[in-house]
Amino acid sequence: MFTAQDANQDYLSYLTDIEAAGHQIALHSASHSYSRIYSSTENFWLDIKALRATLANYIDVDAIHWLRFPGGSTNTVSHRYGGRQIMQQLKAQAEQKGYAWIDWNVCAEDATASHPNAAQILRNVQNDAKDQPICVVLMHDTNATHETVKALPDILEWFAAKGYRFFTVQQMAE
Secondary structure, eight states, X not given: OEEEXXXXXXXXXXXXXXXXXXXXXXXXXXXXXXXXXXXXXXXXXXXXXXXXXXXXXXXXXXXXXXXXXXXXXXXXXXXXXXXXXXXXXXXXXXXXXXXXXXXXXEEOOTTSTTOOOHHHHHHHHHHHHTTOSSOOEEOOOSTTOHHHHHXXXXXXXXXXXXXXXXXXXXXXXX
């Protein structure tokens, strides 16, 4: 679970239970403001520092070694704010700081302006996942994506029926 601070203030208290249940907590962003976090590498790491400070109230942040860049590691929207090289710089800095980063290869398209219903989210995942031996699925849990929670049981059932197994990001890397 990649956490974003600003969008999930009401849910932060659940992190202790989520971690205790064996789920992996990883870093995403405190603000998720592309214009702020991608305006410089310094601002990106200040945002991560703020996220870590908040999460430290609930979990052991020193045990977190994974992150997902907002927009993904190959996003181009960051170029508007920090230049064409900012993502390459951030990926190198992440590794220097002891972080591993991951991108998704299956997108539920649940956070789009069209606000798809649960059935469409399931179809989006199925279409993206076909012929993929390993799937890292991007889904969102925000005030605007209630349908994702409704789709999740069917998504999990579909993956299980196709013979997929479920792992944390760390387990996949090992």
